[in-house]
Amino acid sequence: MATIELLRHGREMGARLAADLGEATRVCIAVSRAEASALAVVDLVGFVERGGELLLLAGLGGYGTETAMLRRFERMPGARCRLYHAWGGTAFLPRLYVLDSGARRVVYVGSSDLAASGLARDLAVNVRIEGSASEPELERPMRLFEELFWSELSWPLSEAFEAEYEALRVVRRAAMERAPDPSAEARLDFSVAQKLGEQRAKAAARRHLLVVTAKNYTLCMQTKSFGRRRQAELERYAKGDPFFFHVTGRGRGLRAMGMFVGETYRDDAATFRGMDGGAQPFRKKFVVLGELGKEIRTRPILESLRPGAPKHWFNGFVQDSHTLSVEDFEALRGAFVTALSAEQAKAKG
Structure with missing residues (x-):
């Protein structure tokens, strides 16, 4: 049969x-x-x-x-x-x-x-x-x-x-x-991505900050996937969850916004064994909703929401990937969209 x-x-x-x-x-x-x-x-x-x-x-x-x-x-x-x-x-x-x-x-x-x-x-x-x-x-x-x-x-x-x-x-x-004009298509793509990010920020059960090194960020963007050593670690990221990439290092910060799609899968490619932190064979695909040419600092965006916070609160905030509150995510999204719009306007002008 x-x-x-x-x-x-x-x-x-x-x-x-x-x-x-x-x-x-x-x-x-x-x-x-x-x-x-x-x-x-x-x-x-x-x-x-x-x-x-x-x-x-x-x-x-x-x-x-x-x-x-x-x-x-x-x-x-x-x-x-x-x-x-x-x-x-x-x-x-x-x-x-x-x-x-x-x-x-x-x-x-x-x-x-x-x-x-x-x-x-x-x-x-x-x-x-x-x-x-x-x-x-x-x-x-x-x-x-x-x-x-x-x-x-x-x-x-x-x-x-x-x-x-x-x-x-x-x-x-x-x-x-x-034809069509590439710049017109880019504007439409930006508009769709902005609306999708806004909608998922409200509708998703969770929102995330993915804290990565510059090396890992590059590989994640090349493969459009985010990895962890154990499959269970990826289960916190559901289909439709929006996120931001925060790149660590002096002068670095918020670089891209994305949304998880698809199920967790295993990929034993040698490329991932060379990532910072060792092998990360379990991965989950994402789509990119926007990427900045240069990072914007994350701390100043969130500081106004934390009056009276301990002096070194930000060190703990970006120590590892974690979920974001609706308020934090919206603050980051607003600053991200503004910065991305400014970059596009500068490129056109």
Whole structure:
């Protein structure tokens, strides 16, 4: 009997697909967009070099497919690539993966294209089906793939078409860089982030100050994740909880505002073992709601809320990460938004 799983993120899809690829002998893929960036997530080149059979069908809508990658596979024995020419105002959006290993078959269908974005970064939802290739749930996807791959609208690559298509990709890319106005998009993003931060500050059960070194801050922002040595330590941070990064050190302070998303996961990458404080394999993803080019001092923002506080109260306040009161968070958020607005105005002027 076929087993069916719901995969809730692109990185989950990418990890499962990469694992299944190691056991497969034939892979059939039909996607709206195929990019070379996907090869960093799923090693299709290595799969074909080991003797695997690859059939790849990619769409052309939005000029997202990189024909150079398809051309690379076309030069390899065991791989065959075609392009689907959607017609009559329709779009080609199948996102179907079929992997065979003897009598066993795995099918993925959902919203992940063959690109690093859909297989690692995006909030993409996919369904994974596994079982015997003769079961209806696994036989029908293969029939559908064959219909698409051998359709009258599916053509092999040709040098003449490829040259014209790639020329139009360059024109489209240049047009996208000009319009819409990047500064207008930045203003919209800032407005959305400001509203989201304001809303979560009121609605979330908890708000946090994450106290980090400059080195750890850089790594957190690169990976968009915050880590702890033990999984239980991350359970205090719930999905939707807003936070501020306070960077320690002389002249440092408040640097970025974010919001936690997703569940705790384990990542044993060597990168995290080099962080200050040792290995922090348990991590939680976040989105950035704003980042300052230069820190603003945290202490002056909060001092007015603490008349009569002990002289060295701030040393204890930033000794470690902790939850914030609504009043403290709102004071920090107000100062942060003001500083971020000033930086943006200066950059425009």
